[in-house]
Amino acid sequence: MSQTIVKKNHMDIPWHDFTDAEKDEPVSKASLKEKASVIGRVGMMFLSCGTGAWRVRSSMNTMSECMGLTCTADIGLMSINYTCFDGEACFSQSLCLTNTGVNNSKLTRLENFINDFVGRCDSLTCEQVHNELDDIEKIHGLYSPPVLGLAAALACGAFTFLLGGGLTEMICAFFGAGIGNYVRSKFTKHHLTLVLGIVASVSAACLSYAGLFELAKILFNIKMQHEAGYICAMLFIIPGFPFITSGIDLSKLDMRSGIERLTYALIIIIVATMTAWLMALILHLTPMDFLPLHLTLWQFILFRLAASFCGVFGFSVMFNSPVKLAASAAVIGALANTLRLELVDLVSFPPAAAAFVGAFTAGILASLLKKYVGYPRISITVPSIVIMVPGLYLYKAFYNLGVMSLETSASWLASALLIILALPLGLIFARIITDRSFRCCT
Secondary structure: OOOOOOOOOOOOOHHHHHHOOOOOOOOOOHHHHHHHHHHHHHHHHHHHOOOHHHHHHHHHHHHHHOOOEEEEEEEEOEEEOOOOOOOOOOEEEEEEEEOOOOOHHHHHHHHHHHHHHHHHHHOOOHHHHHHHHHHHHHHOOOHHHHHHEEEEEEHHHHHHHHHOOOHHHHHHHHHHHHHHHHHHHHHHOOOOOOOHHHHHHHHHHHHHHHHHHHHHHHHHHOOHHHHHHHHHHHHHOOOHHHHHHHHHHHHOOHHHHHHHHHHHHHHHHHHHHHHHHHHHHHHOOOOOOOOOOOOHHHHHHHHHHHHHHHHHHHHHHHHOHHHHHHHHHHHHHHHHHHHHHHHEEEEEEHHHHHHHHHHHHHHHHHHHHHHHHHHHHHHHHHHHHHHHHHHHHHHHHHHHHHOOOOHHHHHHHHHHHHHHHHHHHHHHHHHHHHHHHHHHOO
């Protein structure tokens, strides 16, 4: 039987065709077309990591200044339109990604490349620059699908406790999320479409949780209320990174990027929650309150610190962060998220106000830690507050909408939106205080 060949919808760009491999002149002395190709490729590589328009444009500006060019760029979620000027002529290009995602490891390598490029601009040829960028692109993900499944299991198991679940819910969510994200990782690895990956992974997570829960009922005669944790098994799909970066982009008036990122996040949310709702109807699962945990105040605080650390660490690994970077984000996330939860419990802070304080704290701590660990700020801040994104609220809003409990649905949705708005605002104000260049609009 002949194998069907799937033709690429996005053609590969032959970057080396822009350069003359025989030339020994440095990139700073190259033609406008060669310089612009390097700038555009670097911008696209940054964009492919999931970072916002501000960072993409900053990297392109740094390279332009080193090569004596002026660059203007219009940046979206998947594409860049840019023009380079050298005082005599201009060169414009429109470039587009084939897919998007989050890759903190690649982002860190690109940041290091930009920092080194400033000092090596007069010694590297265009061909050498593209060769180094080839090496960065060759390293895709740091982790295999089983490891990514384990990271989601750790994150969602910890998330379950933070939302009020007990040991039974944590164990079931652990295995459900692990299987679900393993399925998603395999689909992503084979370049299958976004919607199919979401539906398959959320379905696998819900089925795994329900199957394990039924087995536990037979073996240990556990209470029906423990089925409440099935929602937590699919929270690995919540697009915290694009949600938060969209808010940051909008705050800097990068309207195109901000709106496109927000739309992308909403697509994932709608498909995931609709799939989970349909699975709940099929499996006769109902969202309900968790059984109370009989813990003292200090036990709650200690367990929340540990669970927040594990949750943020797991999400950071899912974002392809190296272990040291994931641990750095986890330390900040543990402190910021525990503070947020205790403000709600002890001081009766509104959840949205507590989320703002938590995100602000994470932003300040990340700015202090960045000097010592050397990682991009966004690689630390966003993973550290992703665990604060109210995925449970969003699901309950959609579930109640589906069963036509409109008042309940509106209440959950309003609470979720307030928290989602508060999280990027907290990071933005922390960045304004600690980063002089970010607070300016030039």
